[in-house]
Amino acid sequence: MSTNNVKRIHDFGQSIWLDFTERKLIQSGGLKKLIDEDGVRGVTSNPAIFEKAISSSSDYDEQIARLAKEGKSPEEIFYALAIDDIQAAADLFKSVYEEEVEGADGYVSLEVSPFLARDTEGTIRQARDLWKRLARKNVMIKIPGTAEGLPAIRTCISEGININVTLLFGLGRYEEVTEAYIAGLEDRLSAGKPIDHIASVASFFLSRIDVMVDPLLNEKGFNELKGEVAIASAKKAYQIYKRVFSSERFKKLEEKGARPQRVLWASTSSKDPSISDVKYVEALIGPDTVDTIPMETLEAFRDHGNPENRLEENLNEAHLAMEKLKEIGINIDEITQKLEDEGIEKFNKPYEKLLKAIEEQRKK
Numbered sequence: 001m002s003t004n005n006v007k008r009i010h011d012f013g014q015s016i017w018l019d020f021t022e023r024k025l026i027q028s029g030g031l032k033k034l035i036d037e038d039g040v041r042g043v044t045s046n047p048a049i050f051e052k053a054i055s056s057s058s059d060y061d062e063q064i065a066r067l068a069k070e071g072k073s074p075e076e077i078f079y080a081l082a083i084d085d086i087q088a089a090a091d092l093f094k095s096v097y098e099e100e101v102e103g104a105d106g107y108v109s110l111e112v113s114p115f116l117a118r119d120t121e122g123t124i125r126q127a128r129d130l131w132k133r134l135a136r137k138n139v140m141i142k143i144p145g146t147a148e149g150l151p152a153i154r155t156c157i158s159e160g161i162n163i164n165v166t167l168l169f170g171l172g173r174y175e176e177v178t179e180a181y182i183a184g185l186e187d188r189l190s191a192g193k194p195i196d197h198i199a200s201v202a203s204f205f206l207s208r209i210d211v212m213v214d215p216l217l218n219e220k221g222f223n224e225l226k227g228e229v230a231i232a233s234a235k236k237a238y239q240i241y242k243r244v245f246s247s248e249r250f251k252k253l254e255e256k257g258a259r260p261q262r263v264l265w266a267s268t269s270s271k272d273p274s275i276s277d278v279k280y281v282e283a284l285i286g287p288d289t290v291d292t293i294p295m296e297t298l299e300a301f302r303d304h305g306n307p308e309n310r311l312e313e314n315l316n317e318a319h320l321a322m323e324k325l326k327e328i329g330i331n332i333d334e335i336t337q338k339l340e341d342e343g344i345e346k347f348n349k350p351y352e353k354l355l356k357a358i359e360e361q362r363k364k
Contacts, residue, residue: 006298007039008307013287015105017042019266019294022053023060026088038302041096041105043089044164044203044266044292046142047114047351050082055357068362074355075113077362083133086110090136097138107199109164110134111142114347117167123152131161140164140199145173146340150180157184157198158191164264165202167343169209170336174237177202178244181261185253196257201290204237205267205343206230206280212335213325214272220328225321227275231283232318233332237263238286238311264290269297278305286311 009016018031018040025031034040054060060081067077090108097106110130116122127141141156143149144167156163157180165177181202185195209230217225244250245260254260268280268291276282277300281291286309293301325332 004038004302005305005307006302007037009281009285009291009301010039010041012285012307012309013289014285015041015290016298017044017107017264017290017292018298019044019046019292020049021045021085021089021108022049022057023085023088024057026085026092027059031089031092034298035092035096038298040298042093042107042109042290042292044109044142045082045086046111046166047347047354050078051350051354051357053085054078054081054354061361064358064361065364074358074362077358078354079130079133082110083130086134086139087136090134090138093138106138107140107162107164107201108136108138109140109142111166111347114144114344114351117144117146117344117347118148120148120152123149124155127152127156127161127163128159131156137197140201142166142203144340144344145177145202146344150176153177154180154184154187157181157200158187160188160193160198162199165200165261166266167340167347168202168204169339169343170333171233171236171240172333173336173340174202174204174240175244178240178261182244182250182253185258189253189256194257195253199259200261201264202241202261203264203266203292204234205339206234206265206284207267207269207271208339208343209233209335211271212339213330213332216330220330222324222328225324227272227279228321229325229332231280232321234263234265234284235311235315235318236322238289239315241288260288262288262290264292266292268292269294282306282308282310284311285309 021043067080086108093106112123112126130141140162142164143153145165153163168174181200188195210227213229214226241263265284270277270279281301
């Protein structure tokens with residue numbers, strides 16, 4: 001019997017996390033099956049995922065009714081539901097977290113409210129609260145990599161909280177994120193506290209870059225770069241990762257047990273039906289990275305994916321692709337800032353919809 005294609009990705013040093021969670025998947029044994037058969041090594045969630053899970057099933061109705069009777073607000077009810085699900089998923093991944101080098105994988109992520117994306121202090125307060133309430137070593141709190149998120153990331157790392165930095169698009173901002181992570185570790189070490197248990201990932205949202213850039217390339221007659229800019233950007237990000245986490249500055253922290261902040265590829269489902277549904281997954285397989293993929297992409301890769309170590313192939317072409325954008329007048333920095341702004345809004349809308357749905361059930 002041939003080895004599962006998804007599981008084979010792990011042979012190349014990359015971890016596959018599932019970008020999806022719902023109570024039914026956890027309680028039915030479906031998530032455990034994905035761990036055992038596909039080698040899934042973690043889970044990420046976001047407001048849109050929870051909105052779909054809670055609004056499209058009756059699995060949460062009884063708990064919503066009970067919490068409503070206790071006088072909880074819609075947001076308090078949402079986080080009570082989410083924390084229960086994240087804890088249950090984290091418990092399923094405990095054996096993954098404890099295998100080989102403890103803490104290499106097995107993480108489940110829960111995001112702070114998207115309404116806090118521009119609120120540093122509010123983000124810190126909620127990250128602390130969620131971390132305390134989750135009470136699991138193998139969870140990560142998701143904080144967006146906005147300008148306001150950077151000091152929150154540094155503070156939370158210095159307090160020993162595992163952080164999944166989300167909504168990253170630009171290379172300049174990624175450098176700032178690595179700085180926030182390393183500075184947070186240094187702050188913690190200066191305070192005489194251990195840093196050998198802290199984990200973090202930096203999550204790049206990829207296919208959305210091509211969704212915005214491809215029409216501009218089409219207008220300018222450069223269709224050969226269609227569907228390639230996000231991959232080129234990811235390859236350059238990986239080179240930054242290697243440089244930063246092999247520096248003398250980080251080596252001093254590594255001697256005290258610090259781990260590199262891995263890059264995580266997010267938004268890796270193809271949005272363009274004319275390109276392969278596993279294009280982004282195949283192109284970005286490489287060591288010491290994570291790819292979080294939705295269920296349909298995981299199933300597609302299981303069916304017809306071709307795992308190979310490709311992340312450092314054609315690096316010169318990746319560099320030339322980014323240079324070509326400059327030459328033809330496409331400002332990638334402006335585009336990635338616009339994507340960050342839109343990304344916040346794209347999480348706000350399903351979160352608002354979710355709170356509204358809970359409010360309606362609460363009134364009942």
